[in-house]
Every structure is written in structure tokens, then in C-alpha cells.
Amino acid sequence: MSDWPDGWTDDDRNRSGHRYGRGSGNAEPEQARVMRHVRPGRPAGQRSPQPPPPPRSGDHDSFGDAPYDSGYNEGRVYRGARRPQAPRPPQPPSPYDDGPRERRWPRRVAFSALALLIVMVIVATGTYFWADSKLRREVDLSVVEDRPEGGGGTNYLIVGSDSREGLSEEEQEELHTGSVGGQRTDTMILLHVGENGNTMVSLPRDSWVTIPEFTGSESGNRIPASETKLNEAYADEGPWLLVRTIEYNLGIRIDHYMEIGFGGFASVVDALGGVEMCFDEPIRDRNSGADFDEGCHTLNGAEALAYNRQRYQEAMGDLGRTKNQQEFLGTISDQAASPGTLLNPFRLYPTLGATLDALIVDEDMSLWNLREAFFAMRNAERMNMPIADPGYPTSKGEAVLWDMERTERLMQQLINDEEVTVQGD
Secondary structure (H helix, E strand, C coil), X not given: XXXXXXXXXXXXXXXXXXXXXXXXXXXXXXXXXXXXXXXXXXXXXXXXXXXXXXXXXXXXXXXXXXXXXXXXXXXXXXXXXXXXXXXXXXXXXXXXXXCCHHHCHHHHXXXXXXXXXXXXXXHHHHHHHHHHHHCEEEECHXXXXXXXXXXXXXXXXXXXXXXXXXXXXXXXXXXXXXXXXXXXXXXXXXXXXXXXXXXXXXXXXXXXXXXXXXXXXXXXXXXXXXXXXXXHHHHXXXXXXXXHHHHHHXXXXXXXXXXXXXXXXXXXXHHCXXXXXXXXXXXXXXXXXXXXXXEEEEECHHHHHHHHHCCCCCCCCHHHHHHHHHHHHHHHHHHHCCHHHHCCHHHHHHHHHHHHHHEEEECCCCHHXXXXXXXXXXXCEEEECCXXXXXXXXXXXXXXXXXXXXXXXXXXXXXXXXXXXXXXX
């Protein structure tokens, strides 16, 4: 009796090589077989186009001695063979690539500094043309007659007038200017700017001088010479006769003219945020409105004007007032040139605008000249004219008489741009 299934014989068994399994009756177990690895999605039985790996030693097929590919890949997944790829061409450098980061920051700093410089140049240029357009060049010094020759350095005539231009009745009352018609000069200062130092010389308005002949600007008539107080020259024919009178009596050429009125002066002080002044004693003057206790005060525009106009409390009257005015000009120049003003556009531009609106200058005045005069006032030597008699009696009341010997030596030192050694009063 055969144990083989129908159709099978012992000869078939012998031909099978005593194979285990597949219906074999051999009790010996068949060696374990490793199943081929099949990629997902590939139909069973379909070989990969990848060539099989080389056989490993000891790996034989159970059907014979030929090496057998088990498909075992030791954890590697065999994919299809890669197609050969051509090498990528070199890419041009990006214009936005500045190289390594450690080499970028110097270039970025340089670009930032250049951009800042360009902005500053644009702002400075715009400010210059804006300021130049606002400068009121209204005085033509070329019409002044018989002018002396120029000397070394530059001479500026700084005039503070009692002009009420642009002031309402309420503002005149607040500033204690009164409502007197016409114009007079409350302040006259000769500022010399030179290589051997800067000098401010106050010319008292009551100085007794000779007003030379002059052709009237309105009538065209020849005005005869006369002896009178200095401030009458401005009242009669304005800046032109005032310059002519100073040049005639002192022999020094006035290169540039600067004038500011009551209202403009107060506006400049207010734009600066006030000016700090310190007093050794209380100051009271009902005529100018000055009313200050001893100590330091921040004066607004109205208070600063009252302080500069007061003279009745001063022991020297008008001579004492001129000293106060020089001190105030030096203080206001220091404050206007301070970093708190120059680096603060919200203070700089209002101050600059108020100054340019208030000043009246000669036709040849440039912004550079204006800057030169402004900075020179900060460190200038300050003095009054040399005085022989501060109470010289005249038909028009007491006047100030100059000491002509010292005056001539002082003017000669200024004309020659020498160091000033003459003492004023």
C-alpha cells in the first residue's frame, strides 16, 4: 500500500532527492528559506530591474549547489537604479550675498554712515537755501558817502531799535514800549571780528557827535552838518545816516549792518525757551517794566526786553545799560549755540526762523557773515567807548563826551586788526 497521494509512486519520490515538504514523506525538516523582498506595489513574481547582489558564501539553493539569491538586503531597500545626472553648472553669486556674516557688518556700517551723511547734506542744503531766502537784506550801504578805506578783519554795526513793527496795542502795552512815533536806537554796538581777537564796543546813544552833510533819501535835499546826540542820526535818515555818522567820527569802515526791533528781540528769546540771567541785587524800573528779585531768573521775551531797556536804576545810567546789553548778548549767543539748541530741531528751527524774521541786514550780508558775527559775540572783549565826560552839558541836555585820544588809539588798533590794549569805560 502506498502512502503517496494518487498518481505518485516511489520512483517519483526517488527522483525528488528525498525532498522534504511538497508532499515529501521525509521526516527531516527542510532548511529555512528566506523570502525574496518585494517592493510594495509591484506584482508578485515580477523581478526588479536591479541586478541581484553577488552571492554570499554558504548561501546555496536547496535544489542544488548553485548560489542562491535570497533577496536579503541587511536592512537596505533596493530601489531602481539611478539615472546618471549631469553635473550642475556653477551658479553666479547673488548680488544680495555679502559673504560670511563676520564680513558683512563693516560694509553695512559703511552703507549706513553713507546714507546718514547723504541725509545730513540734503537737510543742511535745504536749510541753507530756506534761511537765505528769509534774510531781510534791506540796507544798501553803497549809498553812504565818503566812506573810509577798509582795514583788517570785519566790522559789524549791531543796532537795537525801538521799532514797534508788527506789534499790536496790546503787545506794546505788554512789552512796555509805549506808542511813540518814529524810530530811535536803544542799542549801538561796534563788533570787530579779527585774527587777534573779537571786540565789542558799545556806542552810548547820548554820545555827542558831528552828524555830517548828507543827501536825504526821501527829499533828495542836502542835509547840513550839525552837532547833536548820536541816536538822532538814525531818527533822521535811518541806517544810512547812522553808518555815515559813525564812519565820519571814528574813521573806521562799517562792513555789515544788523538791526533788530523790540518785537523781534522778544520773539527770539521766546523761541529759545527763555534766557537765564543772574542778578546780584533786585532790579526795579517802572519805565521799562523790569521787576526782578536778586538771584537767577529765566527771562521770557517781555522780561528780557525790559531788562535790556532799563537804565534808571543803574548808577551810570545809559553806560550801565550798555554793559547789561553786552552781557545779555553774550548769554543769548551761548544758549543759542548750545547742544540743547543745535541738536534739537524743535528748538533750532523756531529760533532760526524768529531770528531771520526779526533781523534787517545790509544787501551784502551772507549767512556765513551772520554766523561769524553770532559766534564772535560769545567770546568777544566787551567795553564801552572811552569816555571823557558822561554828563557833558549841551543844549539838548546832558550828553556823553568821548575821550578822543583813547578813542583814536582804539580805532587804529581795530583798523589794523591788532590786539586791543586800550581800556574802555
